[in-house]
Amino acid sequence: MIRTQSVSRSYGDNLVVDNVTLDIPARGVTSIIGPNGAGKSTLLSMVSRLLDMSAGSVTIDGMDVTKTPSDVLARRLSILRQDNHISARITVRDLIGFGRYPHSKGRLTVEDRSHIDKAIDYLDLGALSDRFLDELSGGQRQRAFVAMVLAQDTDYVLLDEPLNNLDMKHAMGMMKLMRQAASELGKTVVLVLHDINFASWYSDYIVAMKDGKVAAQGPGPEMIRPEVLSEIYEMDIKVHEIGGQLISVYYG
Amino acid sequence: MADIRAQATPVISPRQVLIILAALAAVSIVAFMVIGAKGNWSFILPFRGAKIWSMATIGTAIAIATVLFQTITANRILTPSIMGFDALFALVRTVQVFFLGGLSYAMLPDQLQFTYETAVMVGLSTLLFRWLFGRASRDLYLLVLVGIVFGVLFRSLGGLMQRLINPNDFAVLQDSLFASFNTTDQTLLGISTIAIAGVGIWVWRLLPALDVLNLGRDTAINLGVNYNHTVSQVLVIVAILVSVSTALVGPVTFFGLLVANLAYLVIRSHRHILILPAAILISIITLVGGQVVLERVFGYDTALAIIIEFVGGVVFIAMLLRGSRT
Incomplete structure (x- = not known):
């Protein structure tokens, strides 16, 4: 609570x-x-x-x-704020990988990778996973950040x-996902x-x-x-x- | 549209880029050692070796300081030198000569001198940074302006004091503050190398946290990085490195900007474990290779510092004009 x-x-x-x-x-x-x-x-x-x-x-x-x-x-506990500006050049998969940092401190294990893959799947980012964040639209970037928070698994x-x-x-998909995370x-x-x-x-x-x-x-x-x-x-x-x-x- | 951009990503991996850079650095060093070498090798090798040692030390210090500073400030335009940190170092030294006299300065053992100047630098630059970056608004242009104003302030204060001291003291001081990449003061180089090695181990341990800091303050805190503590550590590291490079070479404003951005350009990764070595290698290539070209092609007609500052200054203006998007 x-x-x-x-x-x-x-x-x-x-x-x-x-x-x-x-x-x-x-x-x-x-x-x-x-x-x-x-x-x-x-x-x-x-x-x-x-x-x-x-x-x-x-x-x-x-x-x-x-x-x-x-x-x-x-x-x-994980938190995602409204404006997420990143000056570094980073791919979607790497960003989501950072969600595992609290657990593995930068050295990804097999378990970490499965969390990352699941988060990519949940947010429908498979086709975008190797793209750089600055090449994405606002909505795609938003989904990438939410995927990072999901990979954090808190x-x-x-x-x-x-x-x-x-x-x-995608708004509906996002809400269903949250609903599912809560219920299941x-x-x-x-x-x-x-x-x-x-x-x-x-x-x-x-x-x-x-x-x-x-x-x-x-x-x-x-x-x-x-x-x-x-x-x-x-x-x-x-x-x-x-x-x-x-x-x-x-x-x- | 998406596919076109995807194809634009380079085919060579960051690791391969690092190998190429290392090879280029090696070529520069060999060229510097052997080209135009006439006479006794037992003299030439140690003599030129010391110069390379000096350039490598300076290059490493400036490269690491700039990349780390840009990581904690989340920008690609500001560097410690542009924010006036090395002018601050020069001021610290000037104040000392002003109050104690040139003789006391020249008499102090280098180790002691360096340690205490670095300690003062760490304290002052941390204060300056906290004051500049601690507030809510971080408008880049305002920061550039404030940094430049501070730089001018430190330089002018230093300039005033230098005019007030006697000519002998001034000569001692000027000698120690002139930008030259050819210092071969063995004691100072020894201390600097030890300082950089120590800082290197420290940075190595911070590497994973540094990558997370790149994501910005909020995300870093979300991911469990102790933000204030880590940023303070990085600031101390930057202050030490700026002290090292300024003690050896004097203030160089745009060199760090040049090598850091070249490193981001060729590496195309966010990981410090790749960016930092690239920046170090690029600075060694620039300094050693530049020196070879300068000495052999232009016959010492000009100073390397002037050329590097000119190119770096042009890059700085170009980046400002392009906007603070990066």
Whole structure:
């Protein structure tokens, strides 16, 4: 379980994450939704030790993220942020291979290679595996990074807007993959999502943030309701049930 | 479209490139040793050998320092020299002569001199780096500008002090700060070689982590590299190497940029275990081969440092114009 205790982060006088206390259940897909600037990414960065907290603490299965050695955490938790710029010239396969670094420190074993091959398969990167990252489109690069995180094979997988740049087919493939990782492999997947319909369809639990605070949280059906969503996004959102799933409509 | 680009990747592997580079370096060294050798071999070999030793030491120091610096700053344009690190070293030495006098400087044993200058360099350059790169925004052009301003500041401060000291002290100082690839001070070379060997072992142990650092701060932390600790170690290594090269050769601004980028160009891999040897070999080829061409073809008409700085400067401007995409 990921547990945040009164976590805050401020830049100067600007409080971006404001006293967030949150339990994210283990095993399952949790989506964090909310408008721009709600503090979703900042919270995720603090949970994954990429950003220091101004106050509060975060534990993962009882391990304090600021005190646990980084390489120990790297075998339990992986994080992928939105913008991943790499100045080095590196192929897709080599990048995914780096996902095994926490386990093998740069010397790939047979087991590492099988993890890498599986990750390439899962994200449909077979044809691209020997290409250099700077030769790929935004969506292809995004999939390569997600494959690296999958190869890392951690219990907790944190992805910040993993659907960025992806077309419908690959976005859906990505969400199915996360669903499968949670249901079949018992992983805890935490996603920051902008598309509330993806959140509704694939998550077990939804956390909504607004102005640095947790505005609402609960299982999908409790969250995907017009009054909850309209309040969070400050716009008129209707919810329809289509094929047993709750779908929000907010166009027009 | 995809296929065209795939075909453009070279057919020779990085390992083969390294072998070719090693062969070229060997040819340069042999050429330097034997071409135009008249007279007593027992004099020529040690004499020219010391020069090669010196050039290899300098080349190695600058190559490793530049590649590592570019790895931790995630760019291909900035180098320790462009950021004014070697001007800082010159300033440290000038301050010392200014306050203690040229005699004390000349009297100090080389080992002591070098150790303490390096220690001061490590401290100061770490501070400078933390201040420059510690903040959130890392706009490349701003950094280049700040680096150049710092370089000018250090040089001007040094220049002012050099004008204030007496001519004898100045002569001692100038002699030690002039860019020349032909130093044959055996004691200094000995210390430098030991320093580089030590740093080499250190770098060897950091190699896997260095490859991960190449992926950027966030990914490196995700993969469990202790980012701050590793970057601090690399900074100390860079400061030591800059001290070595500046003590031997004086400030050279663009040489590192030239060899590091040539290495990235021919190796086409992200792995430091391939890039670092390539950069070292390229600097040896450039220095030794350049010296042969200079001495035999142009008959000593100009200094190698000037040519290298000219070419390197042109590359620097070209890279800036092409943009900071890399």
